Amino acid sequence: xxxxxxxxxxxxxxxxxxxxxxxxxxxxxxxxxxxxxxxxxxxxxxxxxxxxxxxxxxxxxxxxxxxxxxxxxxxxxxxxxxxxxxxxxxxxxxxxxxxxxxxxxxxxxxxxxxxxxxxxxxxxxxxxxxxxxxxxxxxxxxxxxxxxxxxxxxxxxxxxxxxxxxxxxxxxxxxxxxxxxxxxxxxxxxxxxxxxxxxxxxxxxxxxxxxxxxxxxxxxxxxxxxxxxxxxxxxxxxxxxxxxxxxxxxxxxxxxxxxxxxxxxxxxxxxxxxxxxxxxxxxxxxxxxxxxxxxxxxxxxx
Amino acid sequence: xxxxxxxxxxxxxxxxxxxxxxxxxxxxxxxxxxxxxxxxxxxxxxxxxxxxxxxxxxxxxxxxxxxxxxxxxxxxxxxxxxxxxxxxxxxxxxxxxxxxxxxxxxxxxxxxxxxxxxxxxxxxxxxxxxxxxxxxxxxxxxxxxxxxxxxxxxxxxxxxxxxxxxxxxxxxxxxxxxxxxxxxxxxxxxxxxxxxxxxxxxxxxxxxxxxxxxxxxxxxxxxxxxxxxxxxxxxxxxxxxxxxxxxxxxxxxxxxxxxxxxxxxxxxxxxxxxxxxxxxxxxxxxxxxxxxxxxxxxxx
Numbered sequence: 045x046x047x048x049x050x051x052x053x054x055x056x057x058x059x060x061x062x063x064x065x066x067x068x069x070x071x072x073x074x075x076x077x078x079x080x081x082x083x084x085x086x087x088x089x090x091x092x093x094x095x096x097x098x099x100x101x102x103x104x105x106x107x108x109x110x111x112x113x114x115x116x117x118x119x120x121x122x123x124x125x126x127x128x129x130x131x132x133x134x135x136x137x138x139x140x141x142x143x144x145x146x147x148x149x150x151x152x153x154x155x156x157x158x159x160x161x162x163x164x165x166x167x168x169x170x171x172x173x174x175x176x177x178x179x180x181x182x183x184x185x186x187x188x189x190x191x192x193x194x195x196x197x198x199x200x201x202x203x204x205x206x207x208x209x210x211x212x213x214x215x216x217x218x219x220x221x222x223x224x225x226x227x228x229x230x231x232x233x234x235x236x237x238x239x240x241x242x243x244x245x246x247x248x249x250x251x252x253x254x255x256x257x258x259x260x261x262x263x264x265x266x267x268x269x270x271x272x273x274x275x276x277x278x279x280x281x282x283x284x285x286x287x288x289x290x291x292x293x294x295x296x297x298x299x300x301x302x303x304x305x306x307x308x309x310x311x312x313x314x315x316x317x318x319x320x321x322x323x324x325x326x327x328x329x330x331x332x333x334x335x336x337x338x339x340x341x342x343x344x345x346x
Numbered sequence: 347x348x349x350x351x352x353x354x355x356x357x358x359x360x361x362x363x364x365x366x367x368x369x370x371x372x373x374x375x376x377x378x379x380x381x382x383x384x385x386x387x388x389x390x391x392x393x394x395x396x397x398x399x400x401x402x403x404x405x406x407x408x409x410x411x412x413x414x415x416x417x418x419x420x421x422x423x424x425x426x427x428x429x430x431x432x433x434x435x436x437x438x439x440x441x442x443x444x445x446x447x448x449x450x451x452x453x454x455x456x457x458x459x460x461x462x463x464x465x466x467x468x469x470x471x472x473x474x475x476x477x478x479x480x481x482x483x484x485x486x487x488x489x490x491x492x493x494x495x496x497x498x499x500x501x502x503x504x505x506x507x508x509x510x511x512x513x514x515x516x517x518x519x520x521x522x523x524x525x526x527x528x529x530x531x532x533x534x535x536x537x538x539x540x541x542x543x544x545x546x547x548x549x550x551x552x553x554x555x556x557x558x559x560x561x562x563x564x565x566x567x568x569x570x571x572x573x574x575x576x577x578x579x580x581x582x583x584x585x586x587x588x589x590x591x592x593x594x595x596x597x598x599x600x601x602x603x604x605x606x607x608x609x610x611x612x613x614x615x616x617x618x619x620x621x622x623x624x625x626x627x628x629x630x631x632x633x634x635x636x637x638x639x640x641x642x643x644x645x646x
Binding site: 199 | 454523525526527528529530531532533534535536539543544547548
């Protein structure tokens with residue numbers, strides 16, 4: 045049911061960097077029409093494939109036995125109790141662990157069939173294609189405009205084009221109308237929800253392929269959360285989204301597929317996160333196959 | 347429902363807490379006053395003693411032919427202090443900032459970084475006169491008379507500034523939130539770009555203050571200049587060629603060596619006043635720069 049091997053990549057191989065502008069090849073785009081809900085069996089374009097992934101911090105295993113496939117233009121949610129390694133797995137998808145001293149990713153992660161951790165892959169190029177939104181909004185202490193323009197500028201976008209990109213990204217992030225008169229003001233003066241949408245816009249301005257979201261709404265109120273969820277629903281048409289969330293309702297509301305992680309104490313006393321179950325969201329929430337998943341989603345623990 | 351026995355306005359532990367508060371407040375105000383007293387006394391005294399000779403001519407005229415003679419000005423010493431401190435700053439600040447960046451962003455807790463950090467700490471503790479002797483031995487002596495120059499003094503002052511700048515830069519970079527760095531990396535930014543475009547702008551006001559702390563600290567140094575710059579009575583703008591002089595040196599000479607003459611004593615006070623004003627001006631300029639920078643990086 046999945047065609048990993050022949051999945052067309054939207055970009056050239058990651059071993060070639062910036063020389064060729066990564067223009068989206070519209071001919072190769074997967075069909076845009078949203079698939080009818082009763083037909084989830086359609087061929088999915090696989091973006092990430094994780095096999096036996098294990099992440100260690102200074103030799104201590106944080107999470108292991110992660111095997112899953114993440115498909116294009118879907119929202120994949122990682123849920124589970126604190127310390128189960130969901131954020132750790134998320135950060136391994138855009139090589140954020142490279143900048144954490146002592147962190148090590150074992151096993152294999154492929155991105156459009158390419159080995160993400162091959163020595164020839166440029167981590168900066170990986171992160172340009174696979175953007176990330178963090179738990180706490182982290183706008184740079186610059187103006188709204190400069191925050192969004194930052195990514196395009198460092199990636200060598202021509203001057204004239206930057207402005208266009210900024211406006212487009214802010215519109216996509218449903219923030220344009222609120223900040224169009226405040227582009228020169230400090231981004232730190234925005235509200236928490238606006239700051240988080242700014243961070244999403246900042247990520248979109250680089251025109252990534254995938255957006256990783258690490259509990260993007262945990263610092264926001266329900267109204268701001270609803271706006272971000274609506275936004276994700278729209279972005280899904282153009283991007284692949286992976287979201288880590290503590291909030292099960294959120295996973296149920298927005299995601300197409302859900303992965304449930306939990307942490308277990310092994311015989312030797314070490315605590316390790318594991319992927320327990322990965323399925324279509326509706327199935328996982330209504331007919332979980334593992335008792336641990338059922339226990340978590342029904343509120344028996346976690 | 348029964349009303350609580352003690353009304354809300356009457357806290358059960360009120361007396362004790364208020365007592366502690368009063369003691370702490372008294373202690374803080376007391377420390378503030380104690381710290382302020384010497385500062386005020388110095389400023390007032392220097393002002394009173396120095397104002398008699400201080401004036402436009404004091405700033406623009408050359409030193410008199412003989413120290414016994416009244417009149418003349420500190421022109422030469424002011425020029426010397428500016429060029430020597432300026433040269434020292436130009437050498438020590440870029441090097442120190444780069445060193446601080448290396449320690450915090452690249453070196454971490456590696457072997458080289460630990461050595462550099464340790465040496466910087468040792469260097470901070472070296473007495474300034476020893477630094478002067480060091481420069482005297484390695485720079486002045488091999489060049490004989492020609493070795494005495496503003497540049498030799500600047501070398502000694504630079505050596506004193508360097509560790510201060512390195513360590514303050516490192517401390518300031520340490521408090522730049524990791525979130526910002528991650529945010530930049532997540533956009534496909536490389537490490538050097540991240541440091542230049544996100545980390546340094548955020549830390550700039552602090553780094554500027556840190557550098558200025560170093561400048562202010564060395565501008566008043568006398569000992570490292572004693573055997574490195576020689577002495578002149580007319581301004582020498584060229585740091586590299588010929589002997590020079592500086593305000594602290596003039597204070598020292600006029601107050602101690604020729605201190606028996608009233609004219610020299612007055613000149614020493616005048617020079618002290620000029621030095622205080624210069625350091626005050628430096629501090630003010632740095633404050634303005636870092637305030638403007640902070641506002642600009644926050645707003646535009």
